[in-house]
Amino acid sequence: MRVAGILLVEDDPSVRTALELALTRQGHSVTSYATGEEALDHIRARRPEIAILDVMLPGIDGIEVCRRVRKLDQLPVILLTARGDDLDIVVGLEAGADDYVVKPVEPRVLDARIRAILRRAESAASDRITFGDLVIDRGALKVTLAGKEIHLTPTELRLLLELVRHPGQVLNRRYLLRAVWDHTHIADSRLVDACVQRIRAKIEPKPAEPVFIHTVRGFGYRFSPP
């Protein structure tokens, strides 16, 4: 069983204790904080592998914490939403969250999500592919644009590699959810949409007029370089 260093931010002490208990039992090592400010102060020192953030926090909320974490590094983030309200989810995904779960969450489900996100992108035997300025090194799991390294979160990298593996082919959201997020659940296709948006923002010269990842309305996405 893989042990992950988890940063948990949750203001309610009972929920915090219970989640800590459950995740520790699944074999993870958990550090928890009651506020976003505290968590941000310790994030550098702790170097967790994943952050689980409650959205409703006193002070700065989980979405803002997520936004600030994204600025620092590629730490994967799962949001813990109390409402499952569409607005929260959309805003959270736009802020860079990799996934979200709705309270009350079953420990097994949360564990599955954590493991799916921490699953390393598989290194391919063949190494690097070049699409103009964009170079994807599938051996080293590195992406460079015009010689500059692009920092992708593990989820973003996995999604990009999945698309690149089937060039010119339309992949539907359901397929991508299973391949990248391990969701067998009727999951939210907005996860895919938000992640594609983030990748485009990083690799497309003009994200509004994408040249690498094309949207096929009603079906999904296609990677077809110019």
Add this chain to the structure above:
Amino acid sequence: MIPLPTGLRARLVITFTLVAVTASMLVATIGFELAKTALVTRTERTSMDLVVRELGGVDFPVGRPRPGEAAPTSRELNRLAQTMSAPGRSVVVEYGDLVSVTGPMNLRDVPNELYGRAKQSVVTQRRVIRGELWLIVGTEVYRATNGVPEATGLRAFVFFPMRADVGQLDTLRARLFQGGIAIVLIALVVALFSARQVLLPVRRLSAAAQALGEGRLDTRLPVHGHDELAGLTARFNDAAAALELSVSELRSLEAMSRRFVADVSHELRTPLTAMTAVTDVLSEEADRLPEAPAEAVRLVLREIERLRELVEHLIEISRFDAGTATLNLEPVNVADAIDDCLGTRGWNEQVKVNASQGLTANLDPRRFDVIVANLVGNALKHGGPPVVVSARSTENGLEIRVRDHGKGIPREALPHVFDRFFKAGAGRARSQGSGLGLAIARANVHLHGGTISVRAQEPGTLFTVWLPHT
């Protein structure tokens, strides 16, 4: 709008017209009769005067002959007839065997009754002879003998033509008729106008009442004047204001109670999250506990699960009640979506699916999942195997059918299965389900603009969902 005969306008117009027709007929008839009497009386008087004057001037001897008198000759009679005659007139003079006639009439045209009466005095009679009206004046000449009048046997009958009088009366009748028509027309116009005066406020009131019925509770009407309609309008405004007030009070009470349910559900979520997080720990520990505490732990776990479902459903329902439920449509592969729905809940083995792979529809996938999950969950809990889910495309939408082969729902309970907290049959275990599943399924179907229905089968129950193409 074509006014029906029962309409207020038609009734007003008909009444006005009837009154006008009756009144003008009455006036015309009276006027005509008066004019006719006056005319006839005048004609009779002048005719009688003429006859009396002419006969008064008879200068030849008639009656019992006096000494030295010779019986009148027919020449003298003719002369007398000539003096009374005029163009168009006809005169018959009789004296014994002698008869003198001018004009087209003769003695046979004199009515017997008039002939008889003429012995006593000057008499008149109007009579139609050969298609024309005549005034016949008849009399016998009397001669004074020693101061005593004595009948002479000389009788004269003068036929005065009444053509001119009839013509005048015809003209009068025509004028009166025209006047009557004009009065009726004026009455009609006045009727229409006053009907409009009455109907306009009535129509306005009717439109306002309709608006009120359609939920526009702020509908009010301006009050003009002090008549009964103004009073009615004022009452209407009062009623609308009272209604608006009580409806807004009810609404705010309802909104408050809904918000309360939503708030309570949200508050319950936090302790539930904590409890849910440790269910795995508890359930593993339960295996190591003695029988009684293990049973207690399992009961707590079951109830946590039930509470979780109830809270989820309450939150979902309160979102519909608050009107914040939104529809996120996207093209969905129906077979895949059903597959995912069943797979997530571990129902693949228990449920048979009939859906063609190529079937796609524009749906909110999360809501579709909720619909199918609630219907299938209901079938599995309350119905009996096999449970069959079938999906097919119809002309204008998507049809999903969920069929179970259980004992079925009592017929009288069928119309209520979509009601909140309705449990079909008292025998059904209270612990099964939140009682909101089918209500949520229906709300989700309605959000798509679709329909949901239930029908008893032999055996089992069939739920049919139809979602329109969008």
